[in-house]
Amino acid sequence: MRDDLPPGQTPTRRFPLFTVDPVAPLAAGAFRLRLLGAVEHRLELGWEELRALGEEMLVHDFHCVTGWTRTATRWQGVPLARVLERARPTAGATHALAWSRGGYSASLPLEDLTAPVVLLAWSLDGAPLPHEHGGPVRLVVPHRYGWKSVKWLAKIQLFEREVEGYWEMRGYHRRGDPWRGERYG
């Protein structure tokens, strides 16, 4: 992680909430994640199966496109790459939609999703991930703007073409690299 901030970002230690699809809390034991679409092996993982894949810790700034950066945010979870390996994306797979339980989605190029910083996170700043921040499990894609880090993660759908999620359909950038200021387009 770099010490400086991407263009147009202001640091904060608060962690503002941003939610367009409020959902009811879900007990960790009831959590399920499905991987489907352009994969050789469809997968459905429960809480215990996910936890059995191991745990990594990551400290990274979290950049919302509206201009706040929650600095040095500590996440624990399993790298998504480990789960994707098991699902085996097809040779032609290029993009994915990450879906929440509430119907929110974000579009991600496959190479962004397999980066080592991308976690299926169940812990925030040393405590179980609170419901309002996407618990029991959210996607964390800290090298992209925050709208790609889908809370209440339920499903990852792979595609052999470019696709748009909730904000990409509304004009936000397909990649969303904060260092290049990729807010719109």
Ligand SMILES: Nc1nc2c(c(=O)[nH]1)N[C@H]1C(S)=C(S)[C@@H](COP(=O)(O)O)O[C@H]1N2
């Ligand atoms: N399910 C869901 N995930 C979401 C959003 C949302 O509205 N619904 N908002 C995104 C946006 S724009 C940001 S900046 C972050 C904010 O995460 P936080 O609410 O935990 O701070 O969540 C992202 N993930």
Ligand SMILES: [Mo]
């Ligand atoms: Mo955001």
